[in-house]
Amino acid sequence: MSADPRERSVRDVLAANLKAARARKSMSLSRLARLSDLSKATLSQLESGAGNPTIETVSSLARALGEPLARLLEPPARRDMAVVRAGDLAPLTGEGACLRHYGRIESGGLVCDLYEQRIGAGERGECPVREGTEHAVVQAGRLDVFVDGDRVSLGPGDYVSFDAALPHAYAAPGEPVRSVLLVNLPREVP
Amino acid sequence: MSADPRERSVRDVLAANLKAARARKSMSLSRLARLSDLSKATLSQLESGAGNPTIETVSSLARALGEPLARLLEPPARRDMAVVRAGDLAPLTGEGACLRHYGRIESGGLVCDLYEQRIGAGERGECPVREGTEHAVVQAGRLDVFVDGDRVSLGPGDYVSFDAALPHAYAAPGEPVRSVLLVNLPREVP
DNA sequence: GAAAAGTGTGCGTTATAGCGAACGCTTGGA
DNA sequence: TCCAAGCGTTCGCTATAACGCACACTTTTC
CATH class of the missing domain: 2.60.120.10 (Jelly Rolls)
Structure with a gap:
């Protein structure tokens, strides 16, 4: 069941976003655990890419981090500069x-x-x-x-x-x- | 643990979005179960607002429905018409x-x-x-x-x-x- | 330089998510 | 008319998500 690479990526995306969000807020894992009413053990597993949390777990996490739910589950948007000149594009x-x-x-x-x-x-x-x-x-x-x-x-x-x-x-x-x-x-x- | 009304709403949002998405594609619950590799029992519970699926379950569902993950978990955007005249708003x-x-x-x-x-x-x-x-x-x-x-x-x-x-x-x-x-x-x- | 408080990571246990199977129901051939 | 094929729901069972706890480690404090 966990053989599907697509499903694996969902875990990894969450793991990456979670670590990034926590680092951004410079919050310790222990503190996040307290705020979100989840156990440290669970969070540790999630951040390591193991584990397959329920949506309520992710929801609690999102609330504790002050991040919208989708922002934890979707890969971060690309952020590069782009310029398009008025004449450059074919209409x-x-x-x-x-x-x-x-x-x-x-x-x-x-x-x-x-x-x-x-x-x-x-x-x-x-x-x-x-x-x-x-x-x-x-x-x-x-x-x-x-x-x-x-x-x-x-x-x-x-x-x-x-x-x-x-x-x-x-x-x-x-x-x-x-x-x-x-x-x-x-x-x-x- | 399921006493928190915030968490309950996540389930309800998913239930509503799921039913809407399935209806939009006029797909039977049985067919969706086959496409998503989930059991009918699970889907039935999810659509009734009971149950607390894992993100992999929701991910499989999103893939089978051809909907992005966030679209199943977030309440649908409001859709009304609005007009703002150039002079109407204070700068x-x-x-x-x-x-x-x-x-x-x-x-x-x-x-x-x-x-x-x-x-x-x-x-x-x-x-x-x-x-x-x-x-x-x-x-x-x-x-x-x-x-x-x-x-x-x-x-x-x-x-x-x-x-x-x-x-x-x-x-x-x-x-x-x-x-x-x-x-x-x-x-x-x- | 202990002691105390904090960090993140491994355990065994327990609650539960998801499953298969059986059910009642409606539909539409033969 | 009866049967076959589909539908969605319900019910134990099993795998596992989340837990509490102990652990090793680092940082703070007196």
Whole structure:
């Protein structure tokens, strides 16, 4: 049962995160044991990568450490600097809209994809319905957002967020419009 | 040990997420049991809110369902529509920079705070060093970003992301600059 | 330089997570 | 109509997660 390498990694991820979190707070194993109402023996095993704790054990641990549960169970996010120049990326032209992908933020069970969206004057882009949320900030021009029948008209600096599971579309009623688009989706299985 | 209401909620969250995920995929409990190499008995208990599974059990479940682990253990994100007008929010003027908070995206163990950032001509804003990542997209003007000694100069449409744990600052070398700022932090304990 | 308090790691014991098997139930061929 | 195949639940049994305790070691304190 513990032969599956996938399952082993879950233990190892927890072990690494646990040690890192405890070190970050410069907390002794004994103290953490007291705070979390767990035995030192259990914690020692967990940090060594042995053991297969229950979710309540991990929950107690997360509470004692002041860390969210997911932060203990997921591998830490990568942290490097990235620069994307406006002209560097090939646009993904869809029906009416033109998207450039700036980058991706992976956090917990979700991913945020960040785009620049340009829509030509008088054009309209229907968007795929999907689980998650979308966020848009208008940079220049006037942007109409249609969500589930409703229409919201946005000017420069205005912001909207909505459930992407509802049918929705973006349109530029008059002049061309430029906006920053944030698409927040459940992460596919890695 | 199971008297703590906090721990109880972890079970309930899992139970709810599990039932929802299985229903979404219209998968029978028996089939899920086969896919995940768990017994029907165990799954039945978990979905009823009884039981306190180990992380390997939850991991097997997540794999079988094609859902990320965090998505089973964290309460689902709220999903309502929100509109923020450019003039609606009071700016948070700091040293050199002026921030307006558009909204917050909670996902997994992290939160994304979304801001509009304005910096006056020739001004420079030092930012607090903190765990997480920052992302910026320039809307208008020229933005200098200083990260750990390095300087990156960005024009309209350019994008940068970096580790917020490094010392960093934003500056407008010439004219005033407007940008969308995304601050991605670990969620504090709820 | 003991004594005292703290650290993390190994034991045997106990409570329980997960299992297989049997159950009652509904569905849909033959 | 009866039987076969699926469903989800319940019940002992067994493996094991978490425990208490003792241990070796380091650091503090008087």
